[in-house]
Amino acid sequence: MNARKTMIGVMGAGERASSAECNDACLLGRLIAQQGWVLVTGGRNVGVMQAANRGAKEAGGLTVGILPSADFDGLSEYVDIPIVTGMGNARNNVNVLTSRVVIACGMGAGTASEVALALKNQTPVVLLHWSEAGCTFFQSLSGNRIQVANSPQQAIQLVLNQLEI
Amino acid sequence: MNARKTMIGVMGAGERASSAECNDACLLGRLIAQQGWVLVTGGRNVGVMQAANRGAKEAGGLTVGILPSADFDGLSEYVDIPIVTGMGNARNNVNVLTSRVVIACGMGAGTASEVALALKNQTPVVLLHWSEAGCTFFQSLSGNRIQVANSPQQAIQLVLNQLEI
């Protein structure tokens, strides 16, 4: 038996996420569920996290939320499996270790830390809604482990490519 | 919507677990799955963790394993959702924060740390296969939040009582 499921992370901003990022996060969640993958996010009920979880649940998927807090306050109602770490932003490292591939949807300090920690831990990363400076910088750190997508659909295709490696 | 599932922890030794502890852990996993709860363990493929996950999967349940390691080495093949923390024994705190109730199946230093952290975090605990000294000690710390079971069936009944509070 091998019960282990394929877990794909969608990381992005909370309160500061833009509408475009949230819309694409929702579609990413939906597409991840349709692939039969489990969605991994930071678990909070705002921004990219909330939107991705909503998309995944609306498509019948399974969702894991890795919370920074020591309790369930602020948990997205679309998370099936909340993991309560109580370790603040250090939980960003758990997010990327747990995800087979990380999709970073939008830039921000927290998300940038997840991209950097993913590269440090050899987890492949797909960037969506990133500036040219952001893409250039992270690709200069680790050329082939990081890829840039222009749409949620392309991001999912890049994840599929990674899973075949 | 409220997607959040009821997550029940079964904590216990790895390599040092006894046959009696493993047999009861397997039954605990089965009973937890039959209740429709999600099983939470330390995720490794030995001892109480392995047995509980096997029992839960054989009964069609869903299993979460919170690993101390930074990769998937040593993961139980009966774990659906591995959480890779990379934080060693500090992950014991994540185990007990994540579990609605913790069943400690057998004594040992790691399990004792989980019982103590659960009490510190106000998570209810059920003790199974504990010595009188162990029960006396932890009950002296927190009388009503910790209970002693004599069988897996009784442990599940005590969990049910806690969920009703």
Added chain:
Amino acid sequence: MNARKTMIGVMGAGERASSAECNDACLLGRLIAQQGWVLVTGGRNVGVMQAANRGAKEAGGLTVGILPSADFDGLSEYVDIPIVTGMGNARNNVNVLTSRVVIACGMGAGTASEVALALKNQTPVVLLHWSEAGCTFFQSLSGNRIQVANSPQQAIQLVLNQLEI
């Protein structure tokens, strides 16, 4: 060169510490400083932590406080080196990994977790102000790595014995 200092932990309750525990913690801090060791505590400005740090500073020692919080709120004014973990009670594992020997001054759920994690990590432990049930329980887990002291002076002697091993 080997700059590394000998670091000795004093762990105990915060708000719930008794006067007797605080008095002995203060003396432990003083004696640790007089040995030329560095004091390690949980860093907060209450109970055993506060008293041990005060004792060490009054004797001219150096003090390290490993805080559970993500900022400096509640830091003891007697701590030279605050380590801000932001990881809540999971920082208890950092306390015991960092200490060459842990003196547990008084019982409580948090302190019990530190004793258990110390045993798990093979860090020697000295118990002071513990009940018979507590001593019996932890000695049953790891007979020779844990010792019981009746006074701060005896605790320091037991630490000295451990450092010679």
Added chain:
Amino acid sequence: MNARKTMIGVMGAGERASSAECNDACLLGRLIAQQGWVLVTGGRNVGVMQAANRGAKEAGGLTVGILPSADFDGLSEYVDIPIVTGMGNARNNVNVLTSRVVIACGMGAGTASEVALALKNQTPVVLLHWSEAGCTFFQSLSGNRIQVANSPQQAIQLVLNQLEI
């Protein structure tokens, strides 16, 4: 009494650090010690960490090393106070929470995660030996909390400016 010392972080690569980065890290360590500050690094005996600690100790300073490992293997012999976290790269968050200001000496995935986590946690950052893309990217995230230095001396001046705020 307020025993708390001013703690300044120097973060950078281990095995992959360049000679120029190590030379400047050594000078940073020396200058930090001369200011009477405590040096905070990742504590390992390679690259920027080793060089900064050596510089600080040669100037009579006090050094804190926050290790990713669960033991003292690989500890720099120039570290006075090793903090053993056992939490891998998640300790990067402890590094930046503990430092009053972070000097990032050289780029790399681990260091980039520390810059991002520092910004997330509102810790000021000084960049030294960074590419234009790296500076542009992180300044776009948090314009005024991040500054670019061209030399160790200028980095120290920027730290001094921050401490006055």
